Every structure is written in C-alpha cells, then in structure tokens.
Amino acid sequence: MTNDATNKDLKYFTGGNTYNCPYCKRRNIFFRLIDKFVFEWEKDKPSYGYITICSEVTCKCRALHLSYYNLAVNISNRGDYLS
Incomplete structure (x- = not known):
C-alpha cells in the first residue's frame, strides 16, 4: 500500500480549511468560504x-462547490483565509 495523497487529488x-482549486490547480491550499447554502438536489436528501x-x-x-456533505466550515467575511 502506498502512502501518497492520490485520494486527496480527487x-x-x-481538509477542514484546505481544498484543491479548480482554477489554478493548486493542491491542498487554504481557501476562504464566503457563502454556504442548503438545497434539495434529491428528494429527502439535503445537499x-x-x-x-x-x-x-x-x-x-x-x-462554487456542490456536495452531499455538510462541511464544518464557517463563513469568513473578514477578508482573511482560513488557517
């Protein structure tokens, strides 16, 4: 079994405060969350x-990222990045 981060690349x-940017393609970089919302992608399953x-x-x-997972990340409107 290899000990690499291939699963994180997908x-x-x-992590709680890092992501893979779809634009600059940087891996495991800090992000700032500016909004989050709940919607119904499927009946009876929150998205x-x-x-x-x-x-x-x-x-x-x-x-914009859509997910079935409710991430424990707070909105940051202060202008700083989560770290």
Whole structure:
C-alpha cells in the first residue's frame, strides 16, 4: 500500500480549511468560504453549496462547490483565509 495523497487529488475539499482549486490547480491550499447554502438536489436528501475564494495570490478565483456533505466550515467575511 502506498502512502501518497492520490485520494486527496480527487476531492475538492481536502481538509477542514484546505481544498484543491479548480482554477489554478493548486493542491491542498487554504481557501476562504464566503457563502454556504442548503438545497434539495434529491428528494429527502439535503445537499450543500459552498462558494469559496482561493488563497493563491495569482488566482483569487471564486468557485462554487456542490456536495452531499455538510462541511464544518464557517463563513469568513473578514477578508482573511482560513488557517
């Protein structure tokens, strides 16, 4: 069995405060969560949306992520990145 992070490369969110940016392709980078919401993707199954901003200086792109998982991440409107 290998001890690599291949499984993290396949996910958007890799930890409580890091993700793989779909724009700059940086892996395991800090993000700022600017909004999250609940919606019904399937009947009787809650779904969650997250709007993030990449912390990479040359990126700073906003991304929308949809998930069945309710991530324990707080919205940060203070201008700082989660760390």
